[in-house]
Structures are given as structure tokens and as C-alpha cells.
Amino acid sequence: MAPRVSLVTLGVADLERSRRFYEALGWRSTSKPEDGVVFFQSGGMVLALWGREELAKDSMVEDTGGWGGVTLACNLRSAAEVDGFIERARNAGATIPRAGAETFWGGYSGVFIDPDGHPWEVAHNPFWTITDDGDIVLPEPATGG
Amino acid sequence: MAPRVSLVTLGVADLERSRRFYEALGWRSTSKPEDGVVFFQSGGMVLALWGREELAKDSMVEDTGGWGGVTLACNLRSAAEVDGFIERARNAGATIPRAGAETFWGGYSGVFIDPDGHPWEVAHNPFWTITDDGDIVLPEPATGG
Numbered sequence: 001m002a003p004r005v006s007l008v009t010l011g012v013a014d015l016e017r018s019r020r021f022y023e024a025l026g027w028r029s030t031s032k033p034e035d036g037v038v039f040f041q042s043g044g045m046v047l048a049l050w051g052r053e054e055l056a057k058d059s060m061v062e063d064t065g066g067w068g069g070v071t072l073a074c075n076l077r078s079a080a081e082v083d084g085f086i087e088r089a090r091n092a093g094a095t096i097p098r099a100g101a102e103t104f105w106g107g108y109s110g111v112f113i114d115p116d117g118h119p120w121e122v123a124h125n126p127f128w129t130i131t132d133d134g135d136i137v138l139p140e141p142a143t144g145g
Numbered sequence: 146m147a148p149r150v151s152l153v154t155l156g157v158a159d160l161e162r163s164r165r166f167y168e169a170l171g172w173r174s175t176s177k178p179e180d181g182v183v184f185f186q187s188g189g190m191v192l193a194l195w196g197r198e199e200l201a202k203d204s205m206v207e208d209t210g211g212w213g214g215v216t217l218a219c220n221l222r223s224a225a226e227v228d229g230f231i232e233r234a235r236n237a238g239a240t241i242p243r244a245g246a247e248t249f250w251g252g253y254s255g256v257f258i259d260p261d262g263h264p265w266e267v268a269h270n271p272f273w274t275i276t277d278d279g280d281i282v283l284p285e286p287a288t289g290g
Contacts, residue, residue, distance in 0.1 A: 003171045003219050003230070004188045006281045007266075008150055011214035026148045030285040043149045044188045044280030046273075052214045059264040060242035060256050061212040068213020069156030069197045069261065071204040074148050085148070097205035111205050116214065119204040121152075128191075135189030136151045140175040 006045055008072065011052030011063075012116045018049045021115050024092035025085075043134055052116070066117065073121040077130055079108040085122045086110045151190055153217065156197030156208075157261045163194045166260050169237035170230075188279055197261070211262070218266040222275055224253040230267045231255045 012018040019029055019038045027040040027047065038049040056063040076082050083100045089112035090096050100110035100122070109123035129137040157163040164174055164183045172185040172192065183194040201208040221227050228245045234257035235241050245255035245267070254268035274282040 002173065002185075002187070002279075004279050004281075005153055005190065005192055005217050006220035006268075006275075007218035008153060009216045009218065011216075028147065030283050039283055040147075041283050042147070043190065044276075044278070044282075045150065045190060046281050046283060047150055055214065055216055056212065058256075059212070059216040059266065061216075061258070061262070061264050063214070064209060064211030066209030066211075066213055067201065067204070067206040068211055068215060068263075069200065069208070070213060070215040070217075070263065071154045071156075071200055071206075072150050072215075073152035073154065075151035111203075113206070117206070118214065119206050121204065123151075130151075131189075133189070134147075134149045136149075136191050137189075138175050138184055138186050138191060 004045070007048055008045070009048040009050050009055055010114070010116065010118050011055040012049050013052060014115075015049055015051065017115055021092050021094070022047070022049070025088055067119070071119050071121060073109075073123055075123050075125055075128065075130060075136055077124065079124050082108055082110060082122050082124050086112060089120075089122070149190070152193055153190070154193040154195050154200055155259070155261065155263050156200040157194050158197060159260075160194055160196065162260055166237050166239070167192070167194070170233055212264070216264050216266060218254075218268055220268050220270055220273065220275060220281055222269065224269050227253055227255060227267050227269050231257060234265075234267070 029038045031039050040047040094112035096112050098111040103109050107125045109121050111121050113119050174183045176184050185192040239257035241257050243256040248254050252270045254266050258264050
């Protein structure tokens with residue numbers, strides 16, 4: 001079986017602030033405040049929030065601050081859904097450096113930045129399938145994995 | 146429906162080097178070199194590789210270099226599988242700052258760093274379910290999402 005991205009952990013400065021932000025976007029956490037970490041079921045994987053210092057230490061990296069070359073995306077079924085999600089993020093306290101608009105690759109997307117500076121692209125990609133379960137399926141399925 | 150992490154994009158310095166690295170770990174890309182981007186189907190989501198400068202520009206962020214507070218994890222079914230995957234990463238050219246070992250939270254994990262400095266935890270978490278399809282299911286399923 002091909003390997004998987006099972007978990008994406010975002011390092012945050014204020015765990016409860018970030019939990020409220022992501023819950024306002026529609027995720028539901030299954031963890032308790034005293035756990036010191038927040039887990040959201042996100043399809044077949046997990047989105048987690050953890051203190052950034054602890055995450056850096058656990059990941060054996062030096063935290064240089066700022067952005068480090070990773071961007072997440074949430075794909076939706078239409079341009080209208082993208083605009084709606086961007087508005088939901090704005091209302092939850094995100095900054096919106098790029099509103100929804102047509103892209104050079106033939107889709108539609110915008111960007112929001114979460115309270116810790118993590119950027120998310122919100123996109124409609126007409127070339128990719130979104131199943132009823134919300135899974136993304138690339139046009140040429142991977143084989144041999 | 147709750148939102149999803151549909152796509153995780155890693156900014157890289159050399160697209161073909163990174164494609165080879167992730168293919169050596171077992172992912173299969175569906176894109177061609179001339180596409181300028183690499184997509185791997187990864188369960189119900191997509192793992193992508195793209196030039197870090199282009200990703201920063203597209204994500205509307207300033208690239209401060211180094212790590213930026215995001216760590217990915219690949220969860221496996223046993224400590225032995227973790228050790229095997231860490232070895233596969235080492236053979237593919239990863240650095241291994243933390244070999245597989247028991248963790249404070251009752252699991253087993255190690256860390257590898259990819260050719261661009263992106264850290265991955267490779268973990269066995271006995272408290273989480275891995276389905277036959279490779280999906281992760283948290284112990285208390287999210288409701289109301």
C-alpha cells in the first residue's frame with residue numbers, strides 16, 4: 001500500500017484561539033482542553049493543533065519563524081462555495097490576502113491566513129473529482145503503489 | 146459536511162529530486178515533468194510538490210526560509226513498520242534526527258527530514274484505528290460536522 005499523509009499538525013501560539021478558529025470553519029475537535037493538543041477528523045486523515053515550540057522540538061527542527069514552505073488547501077465544488085468559505089474564514093478572524101478569483105490553471109481560488117500565519121488556499125478545481133464523501137480523486141489514478 | 150484538507154503542497158528547490166525521493170518512499174506521481182508540479186494521490190487527498198518560490202507567491206506569504214510550524218505524519222500499524230519506513234527514508238536520502246522509539250504519549254515514532262528540510266513523523270499510535278484502506282479514524286468520531 002502507498003504511504004499516506006495521516007496527520008498534518010499546525011504549530012500555534014494559543015491552542016484555544018486556534019481551536020475556536022477551526023471550529024468556526026466547520027471542523028469538530030474530539031479532544032479536551034486539558035489534552036494540550038487538538039485533533040480534528042478530516043476525512044481519512046487528522047488535522048492537529050499543537051504548541052509551535054513543542055512541535056518544533058518534537059519534529060527535531062529549529063523554528064526560524066514565519067512560513068516554511070508548506071501550504072494546505074481545501075477544495076470545494078464550485079466558485080460560489082469558495083467565496084462562501086473565504087467569507088466564513090474572514091468572519092472567523094482570518095486575513096484574506098487574495099479573494100476568490102479565476103486562476104492561471106483554469107480553476108478558481110482564494111487564500112486565507114489563519115491566526116498563526118498559516119496560509120490556506122480555498123479552491124475549485126474543475127479537473128479533479130470530489131466524491132460524495134469529500135475525497136479528492138486525481139484524473140489519472142496512481143497505480144502500483 | 147465538515148471541511149477537508151484536500152491538498153498539502155510542499156515547496157521544494159528541485160522538483161525532480163523531490164519527486165524521486167517521494168517515489169522511493171512509495172508514492173506514485175500522476176503528473177509529467179513538464180507540468181512543473183508533482184501530484185501524488187494519498188488516500189482521499191493529494192500530496193503536491195511545487196517550487197517553493199512559486200508556492201510562496203501563490204500563497205501570498207513571505208518566505209522566511211527554514212521551518213514554518215507545519216509537520217506531516219505518516220501513521221503505520223506497528224513499531225516494526227515505523228522502523229522499516231524510517232530506513233526506507235534514510236536510503237532515499239533523508240536525514241534521521243530521531244530514530245524510532247517509544248514516545249511519551251504511549252506510541253512509537255521517529256522523524257525523517259526530506260531533501261528540502263520538511264520534517265515527517267513516522268508513527269504507530271495504538272489509540273487510533275487504521276482502516277483497511279489506510280484511513281485514520283480518531284477514537285471519538287467527530288459529529289455534527
